Amino acid sequence: MKTASLADVCHSPVPLAGVEVGLSRSGRERNGYGVGSGLAGLFTAFLLLSLFTACSSQSKPAEPEKAEKKGPELITARSAFQKLYVAARGWNQDAKPYRLASTATSDGNGHDGKWAVWSGSFASPAQRSEKTYTWSGSAADGAPSVGINPGVEDSYSATNASTQVWDMAFLKIDSDQAFATAQKHGGDKVLEKAPDTPVTYVLDWNHNTNELVWHVVYGANREGAKLTVSVDASTGDFIRVEK
Numbered sequence: 327m328k329t330a331s332l333a334d335v336c337h338s339p340v341p342l343a344g345v346e347v348g349l350s351r352s353g354r355e356r357n358g359y360g361v362g363s364g365l366a367g368l369f370t371a372f373l374l375l376s377l378f379t380a381c382s383s384q385s386k387p388a389e390p391e392k393a394e395k396k397g398p399e400l401i402t403a404r405s406a407f408q409k410l411y412v413a414a415r416g417w418n419q420d421a422k423p424y425r426l427a428s429t430a431t432s433d434g435n436g437h438d439g440k441w442a443v444w445s446g447s448f449a450s451p452a453q454r455s456e457k458t459y460t461w462s463g464s465a466a467d468g469a470p471s472v473g474i475n476p477g478v479e480d481s482y483s484a485t486n487a488s489t490q491v492w493d494m495a496f497l498k499i500d501s502d503q504a505f506a507t508a509q510k511h512g513g514d515k516v517l518e519k520a521p522d523t524p525v526t527y528v529l530d531w532n533h534n535t536n537e538l539v540w541h542v543v544y545g546a547n548r549e550g551a552k553l554t555v556s557v558d559a560s561t562g563d564f565i566r567v568e569k
Contacts, residue, residue, distance in 0.1 A: 398433035399442060400434050400463065401441075401463065402500045403501035407423070407426055407444070410446035411448075413459045414457065417450075418448075420450050422448060424491045425530045426445070426528075427527065428445075429444070430546040433469075435524050438502055440502070443469060445458055446461075449484075451482070451484055451491070453482075457476065499558070501527045504540035504557040504559070504562070511555050511567060517544075537565075538558075539556050539557070540558075542557060553567070556568055
């Protein structure tokens, strides 16, 4: 004979009838229809109510698994630039970059050319305006919100030498490659003495030499850097030691 499973019983209308029968028998006991039949009815009702309790427990939906907290997303400059450039072109179709820079956070150290926060400054010559966008993949306290964060629009002057726009085709050398070059020109000695030194990156146009230049900074900023090395962002060649 086939034995019914708990799932079969839970989805069957028969147990309700059993409860009604058991309860009616219990009622007959109170009306003088015999103690034996009354006890049997109460036992049946108790058994089926226990079964319903099991069915109710079985039908409760499983609790969803808690989402795992994501760690930081560390990327090189060219990967960050692609994200920032798309956002800037959404602001103005003629937007061109004039600076790209990393921001030091507790998520990394920049020794592989990667950071979780990069900022790109763009200018629209036609609109005479500029705007900075920041991409963040950081989980550190005080870091910008994850994703693209637009800055405030400001006026722009094409005659300002420090904000000369450049064509993205000049950017052929990524930040990790610039780091490798800088290491060969004094950077390795800095990290040997102080391995916890963060390495940050600034990319801009040198209007005197008409070159796109990586400034590989051994420090959280250029002002307090232990060493800064200039690298050609188009060829990867060493240019000079700035400090």
